[in-house]
Amino acid sequence: MKLIWKVFLALILTIGAIVSILGFKYYRYVTAPNISESLPNDGYFYIPTSAQYEDVVELLKTDKILLKEASFRWVSDQKNYTKNIKPGRYRLSPNMSNNELVNLLRSGDQTPVNIAFHSIKTLPQLAGVVSKKIEPDSVELVQYLLADSVARHFGFNEYTFISMFIPNTYEFYWNTSPEMFVSRMAKEFKGFWTTERIQLAKSKGLSQSAVSTLASIVQAETIKRDEMPKVAGLYLNRLKKGMRLQADPTVKYAVGDPTMKRIYLKHLKTESPYNTYIHTGLPPGPISVPEHQALLAVLNADSHNYIYMCAKPDYSGYHNFSKTLQQHNVYRQKYIQFLRKEGIR
Secondary structure, rough: HHHHHHHHHHHHHHHHHHHHHHHHHHHHOOOOOOEEOOOOHHEEEEEEEOHHHHHHHHHHOOOEOOEEEEEEEHHHHOOOOOOOOOOEEOOOOOOOOOOHHHHHHHOOOOEEEEEOOOOOOOHHHHHHHHOOOOOOHHHHHHHHHHHHHHHHHOOOOOHHHHHHHHOOOEOOOOOOOOHHHHHHHHHHHHHHOOOHHHHHHOOOOOHHHHHHHHHHHHHHOOOOOHHHHHHHHHHHHHHOOOEEEEEEEOHHHHOOOOOOOOOHHHHHHHOOOOOOOOOOOOOOOOOOOHHHHHHHHHHOOOOOOOOEEEEEOOOOOOEEOOHHHHHHHHHHOOOOHHHHHHHHO
C-alpha cells in the first residue's frame, strides 16, 4: 500500500513538474520580450490594407522586428489575431512582449500622421505631398483628384475643385484612402466657410470658389500679409468697374512659368482663360491653393479707390498704389528702370 502511495505521489510530482515547466514556457511566450531593441522606421510598423496574417509575419521578419517567430505565432493564435488583421501605422516599443504586440495590432490603435500642405500650385503637386504621408501613392491620388466625377460629387468643376483644399496641418491615419482624404478635405472646407464668411463673400458679389480664385491672385501678387487686404480691395474695385484685372500672376499661370521675373508684351497676348489681360473678370478657377490669410484678405478687403498697383523699385516686396493711370505709369517707369539697373531681363 505504501508503495502505491509512493508511486502515486511521484506521478503527481512529475505531472506537477511538467505542468510547471510548460506553464513557465508559455508564460514566457506571452510576457517575455520578443521585439528587437533596435527598431527600423523610427519604431513604426506598417500593415498594408490588403495584408493577411502571413503577410504581417513576413513583414515582422523582413524588418527584423521579431526575435522568435514561433512564440509570436502561438500568442497570435491564442488571441485570435490570425483572423483579426487591422491595417495601419503602429508605434512599437523596444522589448515589447508578444502579448503587448498582439494586443496593439489586434486593437487597431494605430498612430496617426500629420499632413501639412502649403504653397501648393496644382492638384498633382498636392497629391505628391500627401502621398508621402499615407498609404496610397501619388499616381492613385492624382487619378482620383483629377476625376471629373469626383469634383462634381463635391459641387465643383475641374477648374474650381482645387479651392476645396484649405491649407493647414491635418491628422490622418496612414491607411487613409483617396476617398477618405478628399471627404475629410470637404469637411474642413465646410468648417472654414462659416455662415458669417459666406455672407461676407455674398456682400462682395463673390461665391466661395470666386473668393478662392481671387485670393490665389492676391497671394501671388504680394508676399506681405499686411498688404493683402489692400491688394484684394484693388481687384474688387476693378471687378466692380468691369475692368480687366490685368494680374501678372495669371499671365505666368497661362504661360506655364510661375518663375518668370519679367513679363513682356508677347506674354500678355497668351491665349488662355486664365490670362486676365485679355479676358474680363476672374479666371475660371484658382491659380494655386490660397492660404487662410489670403482668403481672409479677400473677405475683409480694404475699402479704397485704388485700381492700379506696381512693385516698388526695391526689394521690399511692397507695392505703390494709384487711383489714376497717369500716376501708375510714373511708378511703372521707375520700376522698369530699377529692373534694368539690376540686370533683370
